[in-house]
Amino acid sequence: MQIELTINDKVVKWEVANDEFLADTLRSHGFLSVKKACDTSCCGLCTVWMDGKSMLSCSVLSLRAHGKKITTIEGFPKEAEEFAQILSAEGAEQCGFCSPGFIMSVLAMKNELVNPTEEEIIHYLTGNLCRCTGYMGQLRAIKIYLGVA
C-alpha cells in the first residue's frame, strides 16, 4: 500500500506493507536516528512525533502515518544540538543510544508543560529508559534547558 506523509517538512510517498511499523519504515528510508531496542513499547527509544504528539514508532503501523506529519530528531537540528550540548556538559550521556528518542520526548514536554516541577519532569519522561546514566545527569540537563533549575 502506498502512503503519503510529511517527514520533517518534506512530502514523501512510500510503499509499505500492511503489518509494517513506522520505526522500520523510517529506518529503511535513512532516518537512522530512530532507534529500536525493546520493540515492545517499553523503552521509548523509537520516539518520534506524529502531528506534534510523541509516539512510539515501533508500535505505530506505518499505514497510520498516511496524511500525517512525522517529525524525527533530524527535524529539530537547532534544538537537538543545543540540548545535546547541555546533556554532554552534565555528563548525562554515555553510549547515546537512547538520546534521539529521549530528546524528542523532552521537546514534546517543553511544548506541553509550563515550568514543570521535578516530579512532573520525571513523570513525563518515565517512558524513556536509559541503561547507562542513572537519570540524574539527564534531570540536571533538562532543568538547565528549561530554565527551571
Place this chain on the structure above:
Amino acid sequence: MFTILDLVQPDNLAEAYKILSDKRNNTILGGCAFLKMGKKRINTGIDLTKLKLNYIQEKDGFIEIGAMTSLRDIETHPLLKEHYNGVLPQSVRDIIGVQFRNGVTVGASVYSKYGFSDLITALLSLDTEVELFKAGRMPLTDFLAKPKEKDLMVRLWIKKNMRQASYLSFRNSSSDYAVLNVAVSMLNNCWTIAVGARPSKAAIAISASALLSLEGATSETIEEAAKRTSEELSFGTNTRGTATYRKALCRALVKRGIMEVLACKSN
C-alpha cells in the same frame, strides 16, 4: 510478531462489524501495542480510523468516550479532570509513558478485559456502561461477567454526577503492571469498592460496599470494609506478588481509598 494479510478502513460501523464477523482471524486494530506482542496471523485487519471514534464529550447527562480515544486523552481531558476527582486520569497516568499512552486506545483496553487493567478498575467504581455494536449498551459489570464474544466496542457512557472517587495502585517499579489496584467511590452515601490486578480482572466488593453504604463511614466500619473486601474477593499469585501479599495490600489500599474519598467530600 503478528502478521496482517489484508487491511481495511471501513466507512461505517456496520461494515466494520460485518468484516469482523466474516472470518475468525479478522481483527480490529486499536493502537496495536498489545497485538504486536503476540503472534496472531490476522486475515483482515480492521482499522477504525475513519469512524471518528476518537472523542470525549458530554451528552444527555453522560460523559461519552469513543473507543479510539487514547489513554493520554483520558489523562489530559478537562472534562475527566473535573469529574469524579479526576479518578480516570489518575488511573492511567502510570501506564508506561506519555508516548505509549498517546498510542493505545480505550476500546481495546476495556474490550480485552485485561486482569491488570488500571482503567477498568477505575471505570468500575463509576456508573459506567459500554456500548458494543452487536450486543448493544450494558453496564460495565455485565460486560465483564459475560463470556468473551467477537464484537466491536463503540464507546463508553459514564453517568455524569457528583460521585467522589479515588484510585490507588501498587507497583513494584514505576510503569510496571500493578500488583494490585483499587478504586473507591461514593455518591449520596452509597459506596462502591472495586479491586483489580488481583491478578484476575477487576471486581466490585459487594458486601464491603454495602456495609459502608448501610452503616456509614466511621473508623470501625472503614476498617471492617477494608477487611471484608480482602476476604470476599479472591487473589492469585504471579511473578509480581503472591495471593497473601495481594490480600494484605488490598486491605491497606481500600482503607486508604475510603479515607481519600472522605477527604474529597470534606473539601
